[in-house]
Amino acid sequence: MQVVLPKIENHLDSLAWGASDQEKGEVFTSPKIVNFMLNTSGIANAISSKSARILEPSCGQGEFVIAIAKLLVVNIKDNREHYSLDFIKDLVRAFDISAENIAIAKQKASEVLKQVLMDEKADAIVEHWFYHCDFLLTEFSTYFSHIIGNPPYVRIENIPQPLLSVYRSRYHTMKERADLYIAFFQKCLELLEEKGILSFICTDRWTKNSYGSSLRKFISANYQLDLYVDLYGQSAFQSDVLTYPAITQISKQKHRSTKILHNPELDSELSESVYLMLSGQDKYSDKLTERKDIINDGKPWLFGVADELNLIKRLEKDFPTMEETGCKVYIGAATGNNKVYIVGDDVVLEPSRKVPLVTATDIRTGILVPSNKFIVNTYDEHGVVELTDFPMLERYLTQYQDVLQKRHVAKKSPNYWFKTIDRVYPERASKEKLLIPDIKSKLTTVYDSGHYHPNNSIYYICSSHWSLRALQGVLISGIGQLFVENYSTKVAGGNLRFQAQHLRRICLPRWEDVDSDLATALSEAAISNDIEKSIILTSKLYNLNEQERQLLG
Template sequence: MKGFVPTPVSIVDLMVTKLFKEKIPQKDDNLLDPGCGTGAFIDGIIRWCTLHSQELPNIIGIESDPRHIPEARRKFQDYPSIEIRNEDFLTNIHGKFDYIIGNPPYVSITKLTEIEKNQYRKLFQTASGRFDLYMLFFEQGLRCLEKEGRLVFITPEKYLYVQTARKLRFLLGRFFLKEIHLLPEQTFGDLTTYPTITTVLNVPPKEPTDLMFRDGSLRHLMLPREGSSFLPSMNGTSDKKPGYYELRDVCIRVSCGVATGADSVFIKPSREIDPCLAQFAFPTIAGRQLSIDSPLLHSEDSIIVPYSRDGKILPEKKLGCLGDYLSHFGNYNKLLKRTCVSRKPWYAFHENPPLNHILRPKIICKDITIRPYFWIDHTGEFVPRHSVYYIVPKNEEDLESLCTYLNSEEARSWLEGHCQRAANGFIRLQSNVLKHLPIPRSAFEHSNKRSENHESGIQNENPLMAIVKV
């Protein structure tokens, strides 16, 4: 099984206790361990039943990796109520179960083959966007859950708030989300996943969810059931504020920087750029080059761009010396190894850069940071790398006021309450979160005046009407 990670015994026992809390298993009950590996959770169930003098329920362990099957079958050969199957949990029908417990594999879409991606997209609602296998395990588990049944999974916490998991949150909204227990990030040693134990009951959702936070505090909350992020409810913040825009309302673009797919070819120290290539080069900056200690942007690197300033890729016959550079043996081989060449010219970036937006005065920020901070690119000449987000206001006059607000304590608090967690206490900014950042109307003197003039009949374009969605 891709993404298999052994579960610590202490966590297994904790999860089994949650599984049987308020509902002791009976001999005729059916229990499923999908992706059972060598049987860690089945061992935990045996321990619990022995400790509480209970007979084992009927247990089925499913494992797709044949390497784990012999050990699991050998371990439980003396238990007639335990069956180990060498099957794929995601592609087979398994019936209904009173209990389901497991540690689904953590495998991102980038680790799947095209055949697997297409197969899963046909089978699962949650296989959308940049999905992870554990989301599909959740959906399949909910399908297999008997009425009034209980499911306990340990997964990364990301499903609580990332846009990719919106459909999973919607599905969970049809069930009673009994408990969300946020575990210490060191639970799996050096593997930082921000693990979370989720307990789901197949009954109508009519009670608050118990949330156990990493600081030991406990809260009872009614979480949204339409698929939106759980973070605002968990952090006690509101998404809707009277007298506020959203960032996307006042910007042409809020987006991640350029992904070339071959930085070693396209990114060079500026001093090493051949004079012939200077016409294709722009100063570029990566997240690691941004420091809160330095309010000014500075970079000694340049990005070589095979696109015109309107974002259109240059015809190969017009590349000139750039074509010679890119077709050099070492560079050419690196470019051909990229997955994007199957659908784009061999010298194209992995993602087409919207230079008509990028090459404007803008605000930029790091994608992963301990504390959100924003800088202004007054010249508009910097091309941000993929580890940088850029924000282009509809009115250049709003750059200063917008950046000032983005660096305010109010904005920082909102971002810290809504953004995805990264390792070591860092947070991960994302465009879909940034776009919804509340911005006070009072911060936009120029935008407000233009809006008032338009409403008064003066022929000025209202900069807050057309929202360009990225």
């Protein structure tokens, strides 16, 4: 099995990153998860096959390969003649950019193999198994029957710029703010042989977020989603992470149906049952849900309850999206340094340079409790201001110049080292709006009659047609929660992300089609926070039947 290493200049960039203390997405998988994936992917049964070729593209300290070595040891003890040295050497290929990780993985895997093999043979095997290089820049002369692993979760701002440019030029699915694991998915899928199987554990965000749409489309066109296991609240890794992971198993064959497990108790009995179903040896398990409608071009993958999904599809068919009705969704301003840019009355600036601010903390109870803070405004209607035009602002920001110049936004625009990341819009502060905190378990909407500018912990809705009080009455009914819960992924604590891309999916009647009495009643329900009344009124608005109404609460 030939491996062509990357061009030396790119390779050196990768290895320098691997040797550095920079973030590389190193989160190691727990043994329970490793064993489950080895079983459901069929690797545990395939390692005796002469045609098996197993790839681990980002091996870390070797959790998956060490587990494969342990399976081999058991098999060799039972049938030593079947396992020639050449066969074992060609069975596995594993990669990592960290020399330290590779050394640890080799040593651990070799120790396992030495239970049944001479020392020199075990050492020779691991030398063939492990490669210290950049998998994403490596060329292969063969395809693989099985690919398994935990691809690195690295945000684009933490990828060295020269490498990011190379990765993006090679991997078309790495669009928008796609993290590094997206490229690992694409390359690994491209390396699958016909009917080959990929099993990854990583964050579930790409299955619904906009940056995952190209990868979802790529999978839809060429592959079958065999299995999806959400692991909300489980300890899938050897250290804590902020996102919830999922196991995604994909094969290179025509799409049929997807087996789904929601937060299961993982054990050997379940993994064996799943494997038998996926391999066609068993036809039923009461622990699995089977769906044929998950994959649809680049659209988000929705794994929710069938009744909820049917209602969402019906509403999407019958009504326009929120933005199509004249409701605009925005995110508040990110500053790049809240300690400098969020100030109180004690900081004296030109009046136009301080805009009253609201943050998620101010509305966490569902009621706006002003903190009497302001956001420093470094923009006017023409763009970034000239500091010399505002002596008080200049004097204030100059005392923090050293720390502000270290920000990424300042390095990109050195002449405007003092600006906030996002533009501040005083005209939006003076507009009435609905404020929605980004991270919450339940949708919270707070009305602002036109006093505050949100920071980036809040998304907010302004409208040119809909009464915002009436809209609030609709959203608190549960209809907003229904859409976001199915289109968003969960983060630490079981919370949802109420991001613009999810809020924009909410469907509404056009304002001119809403009965005036119903609109007034919705507004009154919002003002009094009468949830039961809002459910009844929203059911009339969407013409929900009794079964559909019950989904709102």
